[in-house]
Amino acid sequence: MSTSTDKKFADRNVLIAGGGKNLGGLVARQVAAEGANVAIHYNSAGSKAEAEETLAAVEQAGGRGVLLTGDLTSPANVEQLFTDAEAAIGTIDVAVNAVGKVLRKPIMETTEDEYDAMFDVNAKAAYFFLKSAGTHLADNGKIITIVTSLLAAFTDGYSTYAGGKSPVEHFTRAASKEFAERGISVTAVAPGPMDTPFFYGQETPERVDFHKSQAMGQQLTKIEDIAPIVRFLATDGWWITGQTIFANGGYTTR
16 A cells, blocks of 8 residues: 555645546546645536546545636636636646547538637647646646647548647647746647547447557557556656657557
């Protein structure tokens, strides 16, 4: 059993955008078990119940936790998220952005409103999350953004999802240089298609089988495969910065 002296997140404060459920929720639970205090962001009333369950697990693990909500496509809301997280648990050491919106639709059928919504969530929110993290994070902090392995795919249908996530790679590289003097590592993690409701709503059973066939073990990426990578980047993997880590069982590469 771990003791307080070997918990890698002991006395560290972690903010997770999209931290109420799925991958963000698992990361919240795992870092709490390793000693962290956790600020858990959720987007809307529809995900509040799951976020409350995650908060209960954080508190049961012995950490301080807080639930925060807000539409992160507004830069003012992103800044408020960091301010409120600091007020609740202290200066943030690790900021994880697990927020995303997915759409599978041909270019010829995509509306301007859909385009705007996808880029607002996947690119704009990510950009201003990095900006506020750069303002608020403690020196030697860590920033990790969840992107997608579709960034290295040659496929149809996901123009606005992969397209909206692709700028985050450039944001990550720039931020890693700009924040380097303060010892802040900035990385992106690109999972393969994950075995969550986030994925299944966009795909037919036949395409699900195809995605499975492209990865090791004929399976989708599981959140349990990705959470340890996030934890590693926030601790022993601090020397990795400015990179996109493709963690997908061989689904795609560059």
